[in-house]
Amino acid sequence: MASTVESVQCFGRKKTAVAVTYCKRGRGLIKINGCPIELVEPEILRYKAFEPILLLGRHRFANVDMRIRVRGGGFTSQIYAIRQSIAKALVAYYQKYVDEQSKKEIKDILIRYDRTLLVADPRRCEPKKFGGRGARSPALSDVKDSSSPEAGVGVVAALQFLPDDISMERSLGYDSFMSSRKIAIEGESCWLIHLDFGSLMID
Known part of the structure; x- marks a missing residue:
């Protein structure tokens, strides 16, 4: 009888971007939409995707393979969703297949650096209101206030x-x-x- 594969699946979110990470026992491969993580675009945000690896060290990822699918949102939102899903998947894998102490160490390091690596960011862009120029700024009136010092002068x-x-x-x-x-x-x-x-x- 074939042994079951040690695997977990976690997701990360940022605004409307959703990244799903499938993590299983392997040899340290991490791919995003079929491409190695070293080639993720845009290049200027590449280190954001690498943050969980740089924080925890390559040795903690040496025995797992991660396959990440991301869709929705923009470039920046996708990168933040990817880094969150990687961090959550590693924590879940260590909790399920390694030991609780190692999982706690990993979780503490991530939380101490940036809480959004494990917890979704609920902030959203506030919609524009009718009668105004934006979400909060009121509409500017063209009529002068009669109580102002300039009233009656012009x-x-x-x-x-x-x-x-x-x-x-x-x-x-x-x-x-x-x-x-x-x-x-x-x-x-x-x-x-x-x-x-x-x-x-x-x-």
Whole structure:
């Protein structure tokens, strides 16, 4: 009767990336999606994937083979999911097939360096809210606050084309005007209006 293979399977997560590691007794091979871990991309994040090995030493991985499948997320999230699944798989293998003391030593080293090597990071990007530019920042208003020191100081010139028989105040909805005068532009009657922001009436 064939002996059962000593193996464990663990997963690591980061945001939407999921890495599943199948760990069994072997001779120290670690492959990610069929490629050796030494060729993992991007190169700038390669040492992140190597962190469990560098922390614990090659001798602890000498008698196991690991096959890792990762999907989802981006490059950075996948690397963090890979390192977590490697660490969790080794801890689970030592707990099941070696001894509790060795497993505890490995776990303490990993936790002391970075807790996310064994515990999933629950942080997520907060979604943007309607009416604003982002998750938290409020929408900027174009209307000046009448209580601010600048209110009532700034003066703007506006052109409004109006028939002669319509009241300028009633049509524009402003309570008071600093000054106004009627002019003619290209044969049309219009008002050149200087508005006081402090007296702006909003219904």
